[in-house]
Amino acid sequence: MQMTKFCDHLYDESTDGYIQILKIDDKENNGEKTIKIYNTKNDGLREIVEELHKKDDVFLAPNTMYLPKRRVENIRQFRALFQDIDCESMSLEKAETVYMIWLLHYEGKIPKPTMVTDSGRGVHLYFRIQNAPYGALNTWQELQDYIYYNLKHLGADRRATDGARVLRLPGTINSRCDTNCKVLYIDNDIEYSMYELREEYLNYKPKTHQLQMQQVKKIDNKVICNRFFNSYSLHMERANDLETLCRLRKYDMTGCRNMALHCYAYWKGIYIRDAYDLENVVIEFNNAFTEPLKETEVQAILRCIPKAIEKFIAYEQGIRSGERKRVTKGMRDKEGYWYKNETLIDRLGITSKEQKHMKTIIGIDEKYDRNNERRRAKRRNEDGLTKRQQDKLERLNSIKVLKEKGLNQSDIAKELGISRQAVSKLIKEL
Known part of the structure; x- marks a missing residue:
C-alpha cells in the first residue's frame, strides 16, 4: 500500500516525537476551510493514515516534534531533507522534471533522492537522513537551501524549505487538480548522513577539522566556519x-x-x-x-x-x-x-x-x-591554579615533608636547589 511504504521509508523504531498530519476540508462550515490535526507517535501512525486513504488534501510533516505543536523550535528529530517542486508552474511535465533531477544527481549537483512522490501538480523529493536532533538545525537548513537553490529552475518552492513543513501524503487526493498522490520511486537502501552531505555538497572541510577552522586573510570558497558560528x-x-x-x-x-x-x-x-x-x-x-x-x-x-x-x-x-x-x-x-x-x-x-x-x-x-x-x-589547571601557583604549592608541600624529617632551612634549600631566604619566606606561609 502506497501510504504504508511512504511511512516505512521515513519512520521506524528509531523515531521519537510526534508526527503531525493535517486534513484540510474546504467544504464544511458553509464553505469555510477547516483543518483537522492529528498528532501521533510512530506506533499509531499507520492506523491514522489508513483511515485517510483516498481522502482529499492530507498533509504530513516528515520531521517529528517533541511537543504536539508543529513549529521549527519544537523539532525533535530531522528524518529527511525534502523539496516541493511545482513543475507545472515552469511548464514542465512530471516525467521530464524527474529526468532532469536524475541528470543533476549524475552531474554531482544534488544527492540521489531516496523517494519521489507525485503531489498532483508536481513532485516531492525526499532524501532520507540518519535522524538528528534540533541542535543540527543549521546544518539541515544549509542542506535544504542547497537542494532548493539547485532545483529552483525546475519550480522548487522556497516556502517548503523549513523544518516544520508538511507535504502531501501519497494515497490521498489533491483536490485542486483532482489527482491521486502516489509514490513514484523509493529506495530503502539509502540513508544519508548530514555531515557527509555537508562535506560533499557544501564545500565544508571534514567534520574532524571543523574546530580548527579559522578565518584567515586569504579567502577562498571554502565555507568559513570559525570556532563558534557560520x-x-x-x-x-x-x-x-x-x-x-x-x-x-x-x-x-x-x-x-x-x-x-x-x-x-x-x-x-x-x-x-x-x-x-x-x-x-x-x-x-x-x-x-x-x-x-x-x-x-x-x-x-x-x-x-x-x-x-x-x-x-x-x-x-x-x-x-x-x-x-x-x-x-x-x-x-x-x-x-x-x-x-x-x-x-x-x-x-x-x-x-x-x-x-x-x-x-x-x-x-x-x-x-x-x-x-x-x-x-586556559592558564589554570583542573584545580583552578596557574602554573606559578601550582609550583609554589608543590614547593610548600616539599618543604613541609623535609621539615618533618628534621632538616634545617639550609639543608632544605640545598635539597630543593633554592636560596635559604626563599625557604625562610615559604616556611612563614606554612
Whole structure:
C-alpha cells in the first residue's frame, strides 16, 4: 500500500516525537476551510493514515516534534531533507522534471533522492537522513537551501524549505487538480548522513577539522566556519540574543521597536520559511512588547522579509556551490540584511551590562573581556591554579615533608636547589 511504504521509508523504531498530519476540508462550515490535526507517535501512525486513504488534501510533516505543536523550535528529530517542486508552474511535465533531477544527481549537483512522490501538480523529493536532533538545525537548513537553490529552475518552492513543513501524503487526493498522490520511486537502501552531505555538497572541510577552522586573510570558497558560528547559526543565535534583550528589559523596547521587530523577523525567517507561520511568530513577539507596533507597521516589516531571504540563500548557496566569491570588505555588500555588532548595539541601545548576557551581539570591550577570561581559564589547571601557583604549592608541600624529617632551612634549600631566604619566606606561609 502506497501510504504504508511512504511511512516505512521515513519512520521506524528509531523515531521519537510526534508526527503531525493535517486534513484540510474546504467544504464544511458553509464553505469555510477547516483543518483537522492529528498528532501521533510512530506506533499509531499507520492506523491514522489508513483511515485517510483516498481522502482529499492530507498533509504530513516528515520531521517529528517533541511537543504536539508543529513549529521549527519544537523539532525533535530531522528524518529527511525534502523539496516541493511545482513543475507545472515552469511548464514542465512530471516525467521530464524527474529526468532532469536524475541528470543533476549524475552531474554531482544534488544527492540521489531516496523517494519521489507525485503531489498532483508536481513532485516531492525526499532524501532520507540518519535522524538528528534540533541542535543540527543549521546544518539541515544549509542542506535544504542547497537542494532548493539547485532545483529552483525546475519550480522548487522556497516556502517548503523549513523544518516544520508538511507535504502531501501519497494515497490521498489533491483536490485542486483532482489527482491521486502516489509514490513514484523509493529506495530503502539509502540513508544519508548530514555531515557527509555537508562535506560533499557544501564545500565544508571534514567534520574532524571543523574546530580548527579559522578565518584567515586569504579567502577562498571554502565555507568559513570559525570556532563558534557560520552564517546560518549566527542568525539563529542573534534571534536568541534579541529575545534575551527583551526579557532583560521586561519587553519595554520603546524607541527601538521597529528595528527589533525587523531584525527578529529576518533572523527567524532564515529558518521559518512559511509566510503564515513566520507572521504568527512575529506578531506573538510584537504583542509581548509593553507598547506593541500597529498591525500596519508589522505587515510593512513582513513584506520585506521574503525577498531578503531569497537574496540570503542566493549569496550563501552561491558560495557553497562555487558559483560566486565571498564578499570580504565588510557586511555592507552581502545580500540580505547584515548588520555589524556596532550598528545593532547603537540602534538597539544595548548597554555593556546587557551585552554580558549575549552570545553574538557584543562590542569590542566585551569581546576583549571574554578573550581575556578564556586566556586566564586556559592558564589554570583542573584545580583552578596557574602554573606559578601550582609550583609554589608543590614547593610548600616539599618543604613541609623535609621539615618533618628534621632538616634545617639550609639543608632544605640545598635539597630543593633554592636560596635559604626563599625557604625562610615559604616556611612563614606554612
